[in-house]
């Protein structure tokens with residue numbers, strides 16, 4: 387059923403064509419995100435962090451939803467997501483002169499206490515190298531560190 391819904395939604399949207407995507411599926415299932423979708427809606431003050439490859443539309447509640455967010459099936463871009471989306475809820479932020487690999491506090495699935503060791507190991511081995519390289523080349527994507535987020539590693 388989910389695949390059918392995804393196909394239905396996908397015909398309404400174009401693809402970003404981004405080949406730098408990371409695969410978080412071993413720790414985060416598409417179905418989990420399709421039921422959540424928290425990170426595909428932005429507050430007005432967070433619009434500066436919207437990946438440049440996507441567009442958002444204002445909702446009646448004043449928030450801005452990504453046009454690739456399907457109400458029934460989550461993200462329709464799958465492997466063509468922008469790099470920031472593919473890595474999310476992991477990101478690189480800056481504090482002082484250092485870069486930090488962080489886990490966004492608002493993700494309910496990967497912030498489960500019992501999953502911390504598994505999630506951190508996966509992030510360090512599979513996400514950090516590509517995301518760090520991307521962030522160093524695209525410094526405009528770096529956010530100031532939010533102390534609510536879990537720091538997983540430090541880099542010079």
Ligand code: SF4
Nearest residue numbers: 419422423424425493
């Ligand atoms: S907050 Fe976490 S579980 Fe929810 S859609 Fe984003 S990455 Fe998926």
Ligand code: SF4
Nearest residue numbers: 426452454455461471
């Ligand atoms: S591209 Fe996909 S993951 Fe990224 S904000 Fe849009 S719907 Fe969410």
